[in-house]
Amino acid sequence: MSTKPSAATRTPSLTERRKAATQFDIARAAAELFTERGPDGTTAEEIAARAGVALRTFYRYFRNKQDAVGPLLAVGGDHWRERLAGAEPGTALPRALEAAVTETLTVPHEAKAEGLRWTRGLLRAAAEDPALRAVWYRVNRESEDRLVPVVARLAAKDADPLEIRLVAAAATDAVRIALEVWAESDAGLDGPGSPADLAVRCLRELTGGMRLLTGSQED
Template identity: 50%
Template sequence: MADPNAQPLVSLTERRKAQTQLDIARSAARLFAERGAAAVTAEDIAGAAGIGLRTFYRYFRTKEEAVAPLITSGIDDWLVDLAGTEPGTPVAAALEASARRALVASEPSGYRALQLSRDLLRAVPGDPGLESVWFRVVNDTEEKLVATLGLLMGPDADPVDVRLAAVAGNTAMRLAIQTWAGTGDDTAGAPRPADIAVRCIRTLTAGLPSLETA
């Protein structure tokens, strides 16, 4: 029987395209974080990424859309991790464990990616273009979570419970990153994103027997 969580094979061309998009996204995020989105042009992003402007527009319609791959890359990694949860694990516990793994980077490169996402989110409030991209990603993430959690919870799970679990997980991760972005630093006593996410998951799933931790 085929593994429902197995990832489809990706061609070399598609992998290269995805890597190029991610490289552009990182360049865009750094510029937006440093200057603010209004002060950055598509030409600036293309130059920072080492590509021509025509190549930039081959991948993205607007400068704001260029950051989407950076955000979705981390989300997709989280969803793959969540999909690998041991069968029988209570949903809330699965969400907590996967949130901690996603938001506590064990390698310097992973931590730098989290920091860049945090710095980018500081540029989002008040910028309509970036807000539109952010909210679209948030909405798409909920739908992906519904599909992932539907498989984990099984065919007999109440669709409302599956949706509630997806809303809880999505909201918790969003609040964790946004709160971390708003509070500013990694000094002693500052809230850590993983702790914020776990707190939100526990609060949002409290009183829902089908989602309770063991």
């Protein structure tokens, strides 16, 4: 058996960490400018200047200005999968999903609150910007793909691959829809109508009849 660590478990190299940090700096700069001026009123040059990088550096990482916010929009999904992946084997999958969603979208400190506020601003901007919406949908599709092996690890060994894919898709859509509905509202970061509250409601509605989560089997 190979002892080489997988991409999911190995520690990123210093170069990879620096690259990720630069991408996130650019993403935050783009989000700030989109919030201030809207995507139409922002240029790639302005984003690069706000982030303190050369324009060629911007285009080394991103195809266009809307693409630049992808790392910021992906943070929540990354944290959610990490928490779900950390669930003990044998933990009931419905409980693990709800716990991971709740923990990720609950706001114990300012850094997480800031991230959700950025997401709200970007989703509101995306309502009038098809290219920005496309980035949001791409981020969610990539998150869904990465969620599949995490769900598979927590599911029974003989679980149907189709059901695993359905759970990953439903769970991803639950969070996506919750954030979109919250972004359109004036609800706060906690309590009724908050991201965590809406995500759990969506998760229960979308996964309530799935055999993989209820344990029921066809005759």
